[in-house]
Amino acid sequence: MWLETNRLIIRSIQRGDEIIFSGMSQDGSLSQVGFDANCSEWINDWIEEALKLTNNDNPRENYIPCTVILKETEEVIGSVGSTYYEDVDKVGICYFIGTPFRKKGYMTEAINAYVQFFFKQYSESEIIATILDANTPSWKVAEKSGFNLIEKKMYKDIDDEKEELYRFYVIRGQEDK
Template sequence: MVIETDRLIIRDIELPDGEAFIHMALDGSLNDVGFGKDCSYWMDDWIIEAQNLAREDDPRKNYLAYVIEDKITGSPAGAVGCTFYEDLEKVGITYFIGADFRNNGYASEAIKLYRFYLAQRNQQF
């Protein structure tokens, strides 16, 4: 999947993105999503799992995660995706932004774009 704004690309995750996510985890940016300082040991496995789930493309079955890439730097700025909340029976959007990319409006821009993408696919959330 690839969708874009003027400043961002939301795309499938790739193994080289792991280095940027590991860096974000080291500065504490990913604590809330369970990526601690030891994530370098399992990052490749997580990326492969995320790739497989993206191919299945069923947000009601599993979480989906995509890279938010800054067009200017070409660097991953974070991730956006979705998960199914069984108690609400709805798909909800999930995201994180690395500390180096915060306060630029990237989170809201990525969420709006991804929400539009989901709505086009008739996902209720």
């Protein structure tokens, strides 16, 4: 997969991206998306799984991560992709961006491009976002990207230790609007 926006390239994940993602996680800011400060211990297994899932190209299998690159410098700045929520039988969006690249509109740009691609590529009528209520920057990005809040409720995601307040968002394909 290869998408270009005004400022970004969004491409399929590849070997080497895991090293950059591991580096981004060292400040602790990616722990909510599963990349903790110790991810260098397991990131090689993660990249192998991510490559396999990307090759299978089935958003209902698990997840399909893509890499976000800043065109101007060719730096990897984050990730956007899809993830499957088995408990609600929905495909969701997942994303993260490195700390130095936040508050510049890059992730909104990446999400908008990915959502357009997603609806053209897959037979899905909607894509959801589940975001911790306390993660204000992330849900603001979702809202700027056109996701609509459908509910706030206590929820325990698969990797969560305890139930917490989440915001549930949805965006629908053109034919479903």
